[in-house]
Amino acid sequence: MGNHSVATGKKSHLQHHFVDEDQQFESSKFGMWIFLVTEVLMFGGLFVAYIIYRSWHPDLFYMAAQELDVALGATNTVVLIGSSLTIALAIRAIQLDKIKAGINYLVATIGLAATFMIIKYFEYMDKFGKGIYPGSAYSYDGIGHDMAVNFFSIYYMMTGLHGIHVVIGIGLIGWMTIKAKKGLIHSGYYTPVENTGLFWHLVDIIWIFLFPLLYLID
Amino acid sequence: MNRIFEYLLPPQRSTVASEVDSLFTFINVTGFILFMGIMITILIFVIKYRRKSEDDVTPVITHNSILEVTWTVIPIILILIVFSWGFRGFLTLSTPPSNAYEINVTAAAWFWEFRYPDGGTTMNEVYVPVDRPVKFIMRSDDYLHSMYIPDFRVKMDVLPNRYTTAWFEATDTGQSLLFCAEYCGTGHSDMLATVHVLSGNDFEEWLETGLEVDEDMPLAELGEQTFTSAGCNACHTLDGTDRIGPSLAGLFGTDRELDDGSVVEADEDYLRRSLLDPQAEVTAGYPANMPSYAGRLNERQIDGLIAFIKELQDE
Amino acid sequence: MSTHHISTLSTLLSVAGALLALTFLTVAVTWFNIPEPFNVIVAIAIAIVKAAAVAMFFMNLYWDDRFNTIVFLLSILFLVIFVGITLLDTLFRDAGLPVY
Amino acid sequence: MADNKAQTLKIREFPVEENPEHTYLNAEKGIWSWLFTVDHKRIGLLYLFSITLFFFVGGLLALLLRTELLTPAQSIIDADTYNQIFTLHGAIMIFLFIIPSIPAALGNFFLPMMIGAKDVAFPRLNLASWWIYIFGALFALYSIITGAVDTGWTFYTPYSTQTGTSVVSMTFAVFILGFSSILTGINFIVTLHKLRSPGLSWSRMPLFLWSLYATAIIQILATPILAITVLLLAMERILGIGIFDPTMGGDPVLYQHFFWFYSHPAVYIMIVPAFGIISELISTFSRKTIFGYWAIALSSLAIAFIGFLVWGHHMFVSGQSELSSVVFSFLTFFVGVPTGIKIFNWVATMYKGSIDLKTPMLYALSFLFLFTIGGLTGIMIGALSVNVHLHDTYYIVAHFHYVMMGGTVIALLGGLHYWWPKMTGRMYNELWGRITCGIIFVSFNMTFLPQFIMGSQGMPRRYFNYVDQFQGLHQFSTIGSYILGLGFMIMLVYLVWSLFYGPKASSNPWKARSLEWMASSPPAHHNFEYTPVILHGPYDHHQPIREFHMGVAKEADEQTTEAERETT
Structure with missing residues (x-):
């Protein structure tokens, strides 16, 4: 519940309509x-x-899933879990005012996210090479099912939308790195990096479901 | 009272109509009573408790449990009645009797085609026997359509990827209109068909003769008949004005500019190709959405249409 | 209110360890041919455990205001409603499967 | 949420400043101070201006449609133009007008004021939401210029995947507008949870805020599904992915599930805020405590929840399984119960009240009349067997206009007149207000009652051409629509006139009790110069008005007088 204490001196990141930093942090x-x-x-x-x-x-889902590379999918799962860990470590470091370590963890997270995208790129290229495209451009006939394109349409939509989120995540984490370098986030104010962390973990959670649903159909 | 509902609803011409209408009447009457009750209460309150002075003091009444339970429970009872009543009618509407006379219906932008069990076909006209269940097995060639016969109180969407069914049993002979009720583009509101309900004997007789193409009819006359029965008139006019497709008046023998830039002469062969494979040569400036009539018209009807179009040239 | 929770290093590392182990497990169970529909159930069950671990310990829901957990679960609830009622249609159509 | 220990606050009365010198209107000057303001009140007005604009555009299109329908076949425009215009009328009215109308315009302005906050939780996000809305509107405009859309606002597949019009850019416009709606929803929920003034417990929240809260929840939960639906639809056209288009193996009925999972709850995004306004109006103008506060508050949430379970009642004849039709029909009726409860509570509030028939109250009474018709005809089309006959006819058109226009628009007008003095500091002409309300009420019924009759007689909707027997009713309806249009023009004139020549309004012309009336008219830049402390509920008309002016005394303030109370 709201404005309990009367606002006293205003601190650096406190916007005028919040009573105190806790209220602002909680709201964000x-x-x-x-x-x-x-x-x-x-x-x-x-x-x-x-x-x-x-x-x-x-x-169809069984047949089409055989075309996906479980090893690459599993690697990507591990990579994303690793990136979730590093961003959690980054937030912890910033909470403890170890800004330098925090920045290193953020950069590591970006590195892992980029690794994810690179692996995804090779997966896509491999499919495209065979003529497995989403929608009407599909031209692969290695799957004996006339709805085969349908599975891949869903596959591309899901992984594509997820991939866009990874890219957005990379952007956000990059922004946080710059903020941290400028000394704008520290133990007293780390709301943006906390929220970026939440976003990034959600991207991880979604992949945790995509992986077994798309790759592991037997 | 009855006159009001006779005015509000189309004539009851099928077995389910009275069942549907009785629920319609019930909801209208109950709703009207409820509505008037609320409005009269408001009116009384507004008159009786009109503000007398700026210092009016009003009592503090925050709630009244008995009243609130009452006006929660009564509506619940009413809606349960309405639900089960509607459910019963819906069961009737969605379970065709097993002995129903089956007609295959194809909807396409923008006409209806009816195929009878013995192989005959009609377009935009359907003939059904009276007092006998008739089942439509429907499929669309392109978009969503919806088969709606107000007089029979039946409606069902027609889908492109699977069959849907609807059934009715007409109770008297005569004609009823069939509408397309699901929006399907330019010609949606012209996608009508006529339902002819015939007595048992007339229907049998019609099956014998009506489906046969009249061999003696002059070709051009047959063409003119086909022009409406096949639904050409939904898109093409005969008076030179544009509709969805080009007008057919004065078309024969002219040079047609196609959308790929080439030019062909509208001779007999061109007209035939346009009927059987319309997407192959599309006149520039018109949408490429004419359906193919291959298999829908017999040879004599095609010849008839060509003769009819030629005749338009002469006039 | 402990919403400014600072996780300990050991928590974060052990959660990550558990997630990696579960990832291995979910791949490993596909080597045994578990019959339908149990293979899907096992795979989803493992995924739910993993997601819950991420949400509780990486996203701090375990220490956070309970209302945030409720909000998050609400999204799952409405998704279940969406799937559930839609399946009521798609699984029970008379005509069966859509024809290609 | 808060520290549990009770705090003792020193409070005192803060009398309201009449004829304030410094208001939010003159806090900053220049067009840029408006376009890039983060003040929720100014953003509210930006929205108000935008929705008014689009309402008149959508209305003009409607008059064009009605004019075309004066005669069967072609009167002034051809079939394709007609189809594009009814699509645009629907899309503009729904996505650009009615969804943002009450929440984003009036809600933005009054939600923070009603809880005693200085602003919404995320003011910059609030501004972003308006800009996203404008951006979405521009996208919609772009798609109109590049060939318009002729699919109906529902974008049903496969027609929408195959028609030659610019469906893709229109779907992107809808996608963008959805984003704007989501941001407003997030802002409202967080603001209501975190920024309430001391003493403003959930049980003292004005019912308008409960309805906005319920609306925001729907916006959050439903809009993302719209986003993914239009995204899939766009991909269907761009890539041909075949989830919905049967020529590519998709299922058109699945599209309808996706679409209505958003769009049915969306009709509650449109109507629930209207309920909130009506609660405020009826209590204020009956000068009486609202009857059944919790029943009204919780029924909003109940409607929001049940609204998610009933989308399939748009699809009884679509070819979905009969089982799901039956389940959907059953659940549908349960929306009727909380809605009925609201109506009965409003009527009961008037009992033994002190009823003043000022313009806003006339709108509230019109709402009760029109919305009750809309609701009862909703029961009619929820009944399975009757729905088969009425589905996709003018009965449906009439029903949703009674709910959306007779409900939401009328409530919006009531709210607009009610809060006009607060927003602008000016009074409109009361006589013209009442006359216009009468004109709109009568002509609305003239326009849409005949459509119920046509519908039950079997006139299908979205028809450019029609059977001759309906011509009389169509013409009657068209004449009604012209008068309706005239009514709105009169309103525009006298409201704009009042901005310049209207008498100055006092801070609380209706003697209302909720917090926004305790600020000056027009309010100051930060709403309140003190932190308000709330001792009574928003409808406690029996409490002296000075007890509603309490606020936290400044520490330096020596005048802390009699009232020193404990609050949590």
């Missing part, structure tokens, strides 16, 4: 969580499409 984080809800539901739409098409064509 709460806002971020609500935003994550919208993200979950947006991806959720694709999961619904996935579930319905899988219930219609279980055989």
Whole structure:
């Protein structure tokens, strides 16, 4: 509940309409969580499409999933879990005012995210090489099912939207790195990096579901 | 009272109509009573408790449990009645009797095609027997359409990727209109068909004769008949004005500029190709959305249409 | 209110360790052919455990205001409603599967 | 959320400044101070201006449609133009007008004021949301210029994936507008949770805020599904991914599930804020405590929740399984119960009140009349067997206009008149207000009652051409729509006139009790120069008005007088 104490001296990052820094921090984080809800539901739409098409064509999903490389998918899962760890470590370091270590962890996170994208790039290129495109450009005939393109349409939509989120995440984390370098975030004010962390963990969670649903159908 | 509902609803011409209408009437009457109750209460309050002075003191009434429970429970009872009543009608509407006379329906932008069990076909006209369940097995060639016969109280969407069904049992002979109720583009509101309900004997007789193409009819006359029955008139006019497609008046023998820039003469061969493979040569400036009539028209009808179009030239 | 929670190093590392182990597990179970539909159930169950671990310990829900957890679970609830009721249609159509 | 220990606050009365010198309107000058303001009140006005603009655009399109329908077949425009215009009318009215209308315009302005906050939680996000809205509107404009859209606002596949019009840019416009809606929703939820003044417990929140809260929840939960739906639709056209288009193996009915999972809750995004306004109006102009506060507050949340379970009632004849039709129909009726409860509570509030028929109250009564019709006809089309007959006819058109226009627009007008003195500091002409309300009420019924009759007689909707038997009713409806248009023009004139020549308004012309009336008219830049402390509920008309002027005494303030109370 709101404005308990009367605002006294204003501190550096406190906006005028908040009573104190705690209220502001809580509000930002709460806002971020609500935003994550919208993200979950947006991806959720694709999961619904996935579930319905899988219930219609279980055989297709089995056949088409054989084309995906489990090793690469698993590697990417590990990479993303690693990046989740590094960003959690970055936030911890910044909370403890070890800004330098924090920056290193943020850079490591960007590195892992980039690794994820590079692996994804090779996966996509491999598919494109075979003529496995989303939609009407699809020209691969190695799968004996006339709905094969449908699986890959869903696959590309899901991983593509996820990939866009990874790229946005890289941008956000890069921005946080710059902020940290300028000394704008520290133990007294680390709201943006906390929220970036939440966003990044959500990207990880979504991949945690995408991996078994797309790659591990047996 | 009955006159009001007779005015509000189309004539009841199928077995389910009275069932649907009774629920319609029930909701209208109950709703009207409720509505008037609320409005009269408001009116009384507004008159009786009109502000007398700026210093009016009003009592503090925050709630009244008995009243609130009452106006929660009564509506719940009413909606349960309405739900189960509607459910019962819906069960009837969605379970066709097994002995129904089956007609295959194809909807396409923007006409209806009906195929009878013995192989005959009609377009934008459908003939059904009275007092006998008729089942439509429907499929669309392109977009979503919806088969709607107000007099029979039936409606069902027609989908391009699977069959949907609807059934009715007409209760008297005569004609009823069939509308397309799902928006499907330019010609949506012209996508009508006529339902002819015939008595048992007439229907049998019609099956014998009506489906046969009249061999004696002059070709051009047959063409003119086909022009409306095949739904050409939904897109093409005969008076030179543009609709969805070019007008057919004075078309024969002219040079047609196609959308790829080439020019062809509108001779008999061109007209035939346009009917059977319309997307191959599309006149510039018009959408490429004419459906193919291959398999829908017999040879004599095609010849008839060509003769009819030629005749338009002469006039 | 402990919303400014600072995780200990050991928590973060052990959660990450558990996540890696579960990733290995979810791949490993595909080597045994578990019959339908249990293979899907196992795979999703493992994914849920992993996601819960990330949400609770990396995203600090375990220490955070409970309301944030409720908000997050709300999104899952509505997703379940969406899938559930839609399946009520797609699984029970008379005509069966859509024809290509 | 808060420290649990009770705090003792020193409070004192802060009398309201009449004829304030410094207001939010003259705090900064110049067009840039408006376009890039982070003040929630100015953003509210930016939204108000934008939605008014789009309302008149959408309205003009509607009059064009009605004019075309004077005769069967072609009167002034051809079939394709007609189809594009009804699509634009729907899309503009829904995405650019009605969804942002009450929450983003009036809500933005009054939500922070009603809880005694200086602003919403994220003012810059608030500004961003308006700019995103404008950007989305420009995108919509772009798609109109590059060939318009003729799919209906529902974008049903496969027509929308195959038509030659610019569906892709329109779907992107919708995508962008959804984003704007989400940001507003986030802002409202966080503001209501975190920024309430001392003493403003959940049980003392004005019902308008409860309705905005319920609306924001729907915005958060439903809009993302719209985003993914239009994204899939755009990909369907760009790449041909075949989730929805049957020619590529997709399922058109699945599209309808996706679409209505958003769009049905979206109708509650449109109507629930209207409920909130009506609660404020009826209590204030009956000068009486609201009857059944919690029933009204919680029924908003109940409607929000049940609204997510009933989308399939748009699809009874779409070819979805009969089982799901039955389930959807059953659940649908349960929206009727909380809605009915609200209506009964409003009527009960008037019992033994001191009813003053000022313009806003006339709108509230019109709302009760029109919305009750809208609601009862909703029961009609929720019934399975009757729905089969009425689906996709003018009955549906009439029903949703009674709910959306007779409900939301009328409530918006009521709210606009109610808060006009607070927003602008000027009074409009009361006589013209009442006359216009009468004109709009009568002509609205003239326009849409005949459409119920046409619908039940079997006139399908979205028809450019129609069977001759309907011509009389169509013409009657068209004449009604002209008068309706005239009514709105009169309103525009006298409201704009009042901005320049209207008498100055006092801070609380209606003697209302909620917090926004305790600020000056127009309010100061930061709403309140003190932190308000709330001792009574927003409808406690029996409490002396000076007890609503309490605020935290400044530490340096020596005059801390009699009132020193404990609050948590």
